[in-house]
Amino acid sequence: MKKIATALILLSTLSLPAMAEVSVTAPWVRATVPAQKSSGAFMRVQSSTKARLVGVSSPAAAQVELHQMEMKDNMMKMGPVDGIDLPAGQGVNLASGGYHIMLTGLKQQLKAGDTVELNLQVEYPSKKREVVTVKVPVKPINFSAPEGAMPAAH
Numbered sequence: 001m002k003k004i005a006t007a008l009i010l011l012s013t014l015s016l017p018a019m020a021e022v023s024v025t026a027p028w029v030r031a032t033v034p035a036q037k038s039s040g041a042f043m044r045v046q047s048s049t050k051a052r053l054v055g056v057s058s059p060a061a062a063q064v065e066l067h068q069m070e071m072k073d074n075m076m077k078m079g080p081v082d083g084i085d086l087p088a089g090q091g092v093n094l095a096s097g098g099y100h101i102m103l104t105g106l107k108q109q110l111k112a113g114d115t116v117e118l119n120l121q122v123e124y125p126s127k128k129r130e131v132v133t134v135k136v137p138v139k140p141i142n143f144s145a146p147e148g149a150m151p152a153a154h
């Protein structure tokens with residue numbers, strides 16, 4: 001019996017893939033005013049191996065989308081994208097004015113000091129998926145991230 005258990009442990013150790021490391025730094029989500037049903041979340045995401053951010057969900061919002069803001073015909077336009085590439089070892093900024101995470105159908109007002117949980121779905125070239133849960137602090141409406149990020153036009 002003991003032998004079998006040891007063998008099983010060994011097997012499960014061997015079958016573990018070399019887990020890619022996805023790290024998130026400086027996450028924040030913008031506070032909302034009482035009637036506001038949407039907000040943006042921002043962070044820097046880095047994966048040690050090539051990966052792609054393919055979706056986000058949150059218990060705080062009915063829907064969460066990956067958005068991109070870009071200049072088109074001299075107008076800032078914002079819309080959903082189906083994923084954001086994470087090149088190996090290179091951080092990708094989800095910042096105001098570029099890629100960001102858009103929360104819509106907020107279940108309650110987001111107040112500075114609160115925390116919102118975001119579940120980032122990451123897909124690897126093998127099609128294997130991983131969920132990275134991030135506790136994101138809510139920052140005041142007038143908060144702007146360092147690195148000269150543009151104010152959000154939400």
Ligand SMILES: [Cu+2]
Binds near residue numbers: 040078079101
């Ligand atoms: Cu947006």
